[in-house]
Amino acid sequence: MSKTAFLPDCCDAALAETLRADLFKALCDPVRISIVATLAARKHAATVSEIAECCGVDFSGVSRHLKILKDANVLTATREGRKVLYWLDTDMLAMTLRAMADALQLCRADAA
Amino acid sequence: MSKTAFLPDCCDAALAETLRADLFKALCDPVRISIVATLAARKHAATVSEIAECCGVDFSGVSRHLKILKDANVLTATREGRKVLYWLDTDMLAMTLRAMADALQLCRADAA
C-alpha cells in the first residue's frame, strides 16, 4: 500500500513534517537544555529566578530562553501573583521524540 | 534509592548529557531535515548531487550540511570513486531519540 508510484515522496514529506526543525531549534542551545533538564528533575513548577540559578546566565536571558521553549510547546507557563511558573510537559516531549523515532523507522520500511 | 539527598543533581545532570544540544543543533535546520527525510526514504546511500536535488540549495551548501550531519553522527559517508555516498543511520538516530524520551520520564519519576 505504501510502495505505490503515485506517492513517491509521501514518506519523506511526512517525515520532514514530523521531524520539526523548530522543535530542534528550541532545544539546540545548551542553556535551554539545562533548563529542560532542571525542570524535568522537579515535580513542581519553578519560577524564572529559581530556574536562573541552574544556568550561569542573567535571568533576563533565562526569561528569553523560557519564552523560546514555551513557543515551541516544550514548556507551559502561568502567572501566579508576581511570579511566573514554568513547567515541562514531559510526556508531551517524550511522545514527540518517540513519534520521530517511529516515523524514521517506518519510513525506512517503506523505502523503495 | 534515587531520592537521596546526596545526589540532588544527578538526574538532571545525566539528563542534560542525554539531551545532547549538539545533536539538536545538527537537526535544527530545515534543509538538514529535508536531507535526513530524503535519506530515510531511501534504502540505499545517495551522492551529494542526488541529495542536492531534494533541497533548493546549491550543492556546495548541501555538502556543508552533510558534513554537519556527519559530525553529529547522524550520517555516515564513504568515498566511492569520485562520488561520496552518504546514508542515514536510522536505527542509531531512532534509538537516540527514544533514549531521550526514556531519560526524560525516568528523571521525572525520580523527581523530589
Next chain:
DNA sequence: AGTTTATTTGCATGTATATGCAAATATGAT
C-alpha cells in the same frame, strides 16, 4: 598531461542568535 565529473573549501555577505545591562511592566505589600 590534459579533460571531465564530483565534492569540498575559501571568501564575502546577509541574517539570526545569545548576552548583559538598564529601563519598563506587572503584581503584591505597607
Next chain:
DNA sequence: ATCATATTTGCATATACATGCAAATAAACT
C-alpha cells in the same frame, strides 16, 4: 500613593550560521 519584588523588553554588541559563487582538490577517463 509609594515601595519592593518578579519578570519581561529595548538596546547594543559580539558571535555564529546559511548561502552563493568561484577556486581548489579528488578521482576516473582519453
